[in-house]
Amino acid sequence: MTFFSDTWTVFTRAMRLSLRQPMWVAIGVLQPILYLTLFGPLLVPLANAPGFPPGDAWTVFVPGLLVQLGIFGGAFVGFGIIAEWRSGVIDRELVSPASRVALITGRVLRDVVVLVVQAIILIVCALFFGLRVPVGAAVLGIIMIGLLGAAFSYFSYSAGLAMKSEDAFAPLVNMVSLPILLLSGILLPMSLAPQWLQLLSDVNPFKHIVNAVRALFRGEVGTFEVGLGLVLALVLIALGAWAGKRVFELQTK
């Protein structure tokens, strides 16, 4: 089927271009390590504070960092597609018989691979800081982060290609990602928050995904929390893929 081969073609091209940018690869790897080293230790004494969720500081903090990685890894990819559009690459691909969904999915796949590598590095480093997590739970957690990142990539590419302007896209990304970040209890758990803030965060699907990954890291695999997070991640990715398909189709309308 042309969808799979086209996705593969777009993916390999995008992957190659990413690997050609050693600076970006280095920054991508360094970023989670910096969070771990410069922010993680602040949380250790907090872990015993009242209201702090079950699990030690690292089981709470590392899933949050992973989700943050997924959100930010995906959110900014739209800049890349604006540049590609400007250099004529997108039109060149649209004039080929390639599947429209494949053109975006191949790129999303590249982002997911980059994200998963970063996530693995983050978890391995966290082990040295004292994180204890079952291998199976870590793998499930990474899959969930991959799904989340894919959803964000789809949305980001859709928005980027629809707007075609970095100046319009940058404020949008900030406007959307900041509240998502703050209301998902990534850096500090929402259980520390006052009631109104907790209610607000309850409607943020990303909080539930963070909670699901935290539950996984505590070794609770078959719980409602994990199921909810997984379903939400799948819904988001489906919405993202639909939006991406629409935007690519609209390019020729």
Place this chain on the structure above:
Amino acid sequence: MDTAMIEARGLKRTYKAKGKSIEAVRGVDLSVRAGEIVGFLGPNGAGKTTTLKMLCTLLEPTGGTAVVAGHDLRGDPVGVRRAIGYVSQAGSTAPEARAGEEIVSHAKLYGIDPKTAEARARKLLADLDLADVWDRTCGSLSGGQRRRLDIVMGLIHEPKLVFLDEPSTGLDPQSRANLWTHIRKLRDEMGTTVFITTHYMDEADSLSDRILIIDQGQIVAEGTPAELKKRVSGDTITLTLRRAEDATEAAGVAGMLPGADVPVTDGHIVRFHVPDGGSALPVVLAEFTKAGIEAIGVEVNRPTLDDVFLTLTGRSLRE
């Protein structure tokens, strides 16, 4: 070779902007036969690129029908895409990507296996004097090289019909002439039908078998370059006089010539049209000597497509 490659009827494109609808293309009829090089000429904003994008399936027409390379534009856009090549004026490659990899990756979207793609790509690159760019990043190529690389990208699947959108914009004269040679070779050696948009008269003139002129979203003229030039009344003679006071008398003398139009004077300069500039010139100069008028410069110009455009639309292409 008289099969139709493009048959468009009443092709229309209306944009909606701020509640108002703007008619970019208002009903274009055009036919292109297989093996032709057709120049699509018009000033900026005339609807050239919009028409081209519609024929390439990059933009859905809001009205009309077209059959491109044997496939219906609306009914079978994928069929059209398989059969055509499109070289956009915006380029086709990422600056940080390597030329060879970009071509092979593009070929794979047409279902061409990498080996065949590489063999074809190396041959095309050599044909277009780009043999040594395979491992270079696209961004490191010169403007002319990059444009030729775009053409290689557009030809990698051996399309029957190729659309070139303003291919020589921004190129120096030598690169332009070079590019024209390659475009002619495309048709002569590979039998490719070429549809080329340009706002350069000389480009359309020297390349095309046939020219379509578009203005304000409609085709206003069609024909071979020679046919179109015949529509303009002959050659232009421009005389520069030593004394501006002689201009009126000189215009009177020139206007007496058989077939001449009413001369236009502008300071020292007198300009008029005659059917045959070469034979009229000695007569004018002899009359000038008799009348004691001294011409210090003479120029005879064959009609250009620019004159054609001016005659047809009342406006110059350069405006």
